[in-house]
Amino acid sequence: MxxxxxxxxxxxxxxxxxxxxxxxxxxxxxxxxxxxxxxxxxxxxxxxxxxxxxxxxxxxxxxxxxxxxxxxxxxxxxxxxxxxxxxxxxxxxxxxxxxxxxxxxxxxxxxxxxGCYPTGFLALTRPLVDAGIVPRDALLSVPAVSGFSGGGNGMIAQQADGALPVFGSYGVTLAHKHLPEMLAYAGLDNAPIFMPAVADFYSGMLVNLPLHSAQLTKSVTGQDLHDCLAAHFDGPGLVRMAAAKANDDALLANNLLAADGLVNADHMELSVFANPDNSQFWLLARLDNLGKxxxxxxxxxxxxxxxxxxxxxxxxxx
CATH class of the missing domain: 3.40.50.720 (NAD(P)-binding Rossmann-like Domain)
Incomplete structure (x- = not known):
């Protein structure tokens, strides 16, 4: 049919x-x-x-x-x-x-x-909230960057005219239209501080979620966080975990995790990085803003x- x-x-x-x-x-x-x-x-x-x-x-x-x-x-x-x-x-x-x-x-x-940014944020956050690792009253910050196609035909025209900066932050009123969606589906009591930016590449996206162990309800390792996300998304769909490797092994060329590394792909990739010496974690969602x-x-x-x-x-x- x-x-x-x-x-x-x-x-x-x-x-x-x-x-x-x-x-x-x-x-x-x-x-x-x-x-x-x-x-x-x-x-x-x-x-x-x-x-x-x-x-x-x-x-x-x-x-x-x-x-x-x-x-x-x-x-x-x-x-x-x-x-x-x-x-x-x-x-x-x-x-x-x-x-x-x-x-x-x-x-x-x-x-x-x-939305594109909420897709990354929710994938990183909701499983950890449901698992009782991130408390519902957590105060989170979410830096993120997208390719300029996220701004639609208007921003694409800006870039073609040479009027787009190499990198620019926006949403500085802290009232981005994605925030209600982020709060509604994350299982949190408080909306995150959302810090979006646009850069001079056509498509691609990185959504970052920094966490300190003091923010969490239990003692965990980076592997624990990886395993929690992996278990949550173990099934059909288009959300994948990057391999659980040492930080440097998971990075791309020149020690950079490229925001445009999944261009023309329709899946999303999640990564967890950790520094056990200072109890800090860095969670990343990478996707094509035009794809997933x-x-x-x-x-x-x-x-x-x-x-x-x-x-x-x-x-x-x-």
């Missing part, structure tokens, strides 16, 4: 990436409207009604408008924007996060695709919703 998938917003960064993945997907027929029709609400609504599933690749306001439009049909939706990620009527589309989430996605008519951080996750959720192999059409990496 071939399923019909409507990409609403196929001209944007995420929409183009979704379309690229669906073009190599053997089980779906991807549909999009022409440039002349894509702002025609009647044509969009008709396409939603005629498709097995619609993926919204739109800004937040437009995604809310599209959702209202879809309410007049039987359309199943995956929303790649941040508009519905903490909405009670939407299922959060991070299949690997907790037990039962994959089943909830499979049964849902409204699925909210996770956006379009890859949308296709994974689509597959689950349609009862297909969740990695179909995706790059599993090496």
């Amino acid at each position: 071939t399923y019909s998938i409507f990409i609403d917003g196929a001209a944007g960064t995420t929409g183009l990436q979704v379309a690229d993945r669906l073009a190599r997907h053997p089980g779906v027929d991807a549909r999009a409207l022409s440039d002349e029709e894509r702002k025609d609400n009647a044509a969009r609504q008709q396409m939603m009604a005629a498709s097995d599933l619609t993926i919204l690749c739109l800004p937040d306001v437009a995604a809310r408008e599209a959702t209202a439009m879809a309410a007049q049909t039987n359309a199943r939706l995956i929303d790649a924007s941040s508009a519905h990620r903490t909405h009670a009527d939407w299922v959060y589309g991070f299949a690997e996060l907790i037990a039962g989430q994959r089943d909830a996605i499979a049964d849902a008519s409204r699925i909210s695709n996770p 951080g956006a379009s890859g996750a949308a296709v994974q959720n689509m597959n689950i919703a349609l009862g297909l192999d969740e990695t179909m059409g995706l790059s599993r990496g090496a």
